Amino acid sequence: MTLEPRQLDEEEAQRFGVAPGWWGVDEIGTPVIGPHPSREGALVGIAKSGRTDSETEPARRSPPPGQGSGK
Numbered sequence: 001m002t003l004e005p006r007q008l009d010e011e012e013a014q015r016f017g018v019a020p021g022w023w024g025v026d027e028i029g030t031p032v033i034g035p036h037p038s039r040e041g042a043l044v045g046i047a048k049s050g051r052t053d054s055e056t057e058p059a060r061r062s063p064p065p066g067q068g069s070g071k
Contacts, residue, residue: 001026003033003051005042024049 003024008031013020021035022042033049036042 001032001051003046003049005039005046006031007039008035024051 023031023034
């Protein structure tokens with residue numbers, strides 16, 4: 001699962017039952033990690049969770065199974 005940063009306003013946060021702020025959201029927009037005070041904070045939280053996408057830390061992504069093992 002990859003996460004991306006997204007700011008949830010009061011109304012949207014209430015719909016999800018979470019506090020407003022910047023969140024790491026999954027592919028369908030569900031808040032997973034947060035809230036954070038800024039977009040940068042959300043990016044750091046996403047990076048620390050290990051669930052990054054190409055915008056956050058592409059170098060930390062694992063290669064697809066069967067690739068990159070050197071065999």
